[in-house]
Amino acid sequence: MIEIERLTKRYGATTAVDQLTFTVRPGTVTGFLGPNGAGKSTTLRMILGLNTPTEGSVTVDGVPFAGRPRGLRHVGALLDAGDVHGGRSAKAHLSALARSNRIPLGRVDEVLAEVGLGKAAGRRIGGYSLGMKQRLGIAGALLGDPPVLLFDEPLNGLDPEGVLWVRGLFRRLADEGRTVFVSSHMMAEMEHTADRLVVIGRGRLIADESLAEFSARNARSSVAVRAPELSLLVDALRAEGAEVDLMEPQFAIVTGMAAERIGELAHRHKVVLHELASRTSSLESAFMSLTADSIEYPAGEAR
Template structure:
């Protein structure tokens, strides 16, 4: 379990992380979401003791991670896939980590097989693609068979097969009772993987809830209707308190009434419907809307 309490990191007058409190529980995949520059990487570095909080605290299973010897037995982490010595082979890199943490060297070949790099074990890392470096970083995180795992943007550079593999890996790790904390700025990426979401913007907590709760609270729902008499249907539905937005031609988007109720009203008033379908906006749209005020750089913004 990871517990952050009023965690704050300031650089001069700038708060990279601002009074952040959340818990990451075992047995589920927790997505750590926020726009670029939101403070996600700084938070992960504080969890691992690489950055010192200005105030507040963060613990892993009740104690600061920096107090634990042989850390890979307790927490596995992938923060930057490029942060490796390009002249080493994959096996040499993992072997050095194993020796430093008093892990059996047999684990090196086990994790290389698990991440699909067994055939590349003797290749120098400098010739790896980004996707291969991500796999190597995941292998390093798994090396100590730890109960807690942290990943920062782990899907960058992976091909579709690799993305599916990583999603399955995270779910399997959580099913084993481990704490899995995955940082990303893409809601669509987490929608297929996460059970719980911690969302931040400009270093502050915006949401801490399950994926379902996030969807119920923030995703916008409506009903798409197609009818040759949209004006008549508009009048009927507005009289019932619904909002109708014309999407073009014979199509409208209705909010405030269920599809069943719209169908009943159309039938009662003799209005022909060609289509009636419930529509929910994507969670990515909900995420973008929720974090819009926290985006540091906006393309096309005017001054």
Template structure:
């Protein structure tokens, strides 16, 4: 992606960091008697990919909409570069965003849609061609958006977010509908944008993608902050440690593990997962009772495990087996 904007600051400088920060301070949004976001405070900084996580109904989309001036906070504030987004007359040159890939007139072509956005934000027309190529839509530029697949609409939404070459980017579930190649493209794009010194804030329900992409996390539940820290620190907060084992006598091992207060679960690859006991304790028990083990590997808590544990009380919906 070529840089055409002249108002660039040096990445890493204090003034540049402030100019690109997203700051929420005691941000609150109520709809009648329902509180969607409650006294939420966090900071998103440039140079890293920050994931925005929370169960369904946690208030993620409402928060992003308030950041973009689409919803008005009941109280508190959210600013981008120290100012509310509504104060920026040519917003796409400051902030690029994808909230709803379907929010495009189906009768327009991709080229017409982006061209209209470019004119309204005083963006050179050549940027339209550049972002269509970046998003892999150059060959479909003159097709009507109404005939696009969900994945193509996602690509068009990302192209629109990139149109103004902005220093701050917000994405709400950008991987919806994308095929594996598209997922890899978005993953690389987010990492590259952050490496260029931009602020990248992305919500997703795909924990595996956040593990591959995000450096930091903002996690909320029922509209309130649960964590704002590095991905590694958040994952380490999970209490569920496990041990991968392989044995030729799973029945004997299961009896040992159960008697010691642990649990043994079979995996599809022929191995077993032990929870509730450390790797050292599993080895000791097997040695004492002469149960042969071919593998004993300690596993740390994954991001998904930590997320499920730490947001359990904030989930709006639970399956029948969940507690």
């Protein structure tokens, strides 16, 4: 379990993380979401003791991680897949980690096989693709068989097969009772991966809830309506409290009313419908809307 209490990190006049409080529990895959620059990486580094908080506290299973000897047995982490010595082989890299954490060297071959790098174990990492480096980083996180695992943008560079494999891996790790914390700036990834979401923006907590709760609260339902004489229906829809966004003279998006009720009103007012289709906004669009005010460099913004 990871427990974060009023966690704050300042760099001079800049506040990267601002009074964060949340708990990452075992047995679930928790997605850590936010736009680029939201403070996700800084938070992960404070969890691992790589950065010192300005205020607040963070513990892993009740203890600050920096105070644990042989850390890979307690927490496995992938922060930057490219932060490895390109001249070493994958096996040499993991063997060095194993020795420094008193992990049996036999474990190196096990995790390399698990991530699909068994045949490439002797190759220099400098010749690896980004996807292969991601797999190597995941192997390093798994090396100590830890109860807590942190992953920062783990799907970068993976092909579709690799993405499916990682999703299955996270599910298995959570089902084994481990704490799995996955950072990303893409809601579309977490929609298929996470059970629970922690969303931050500009270092502040925006949401901390299950994926189902986030979906119910933020995904917006609407109905597309197309009719040759749509104007005859619009007043009736608005009179009953529906919100009508007239896109074209014969086409509108209606919110606040079910398609069945719209059809009943159309029948009552003798309006012929050419289209009546329920729509639900994607979680990606809901996430973008929720974090719109937290984007550090919005596209199209004047400099």
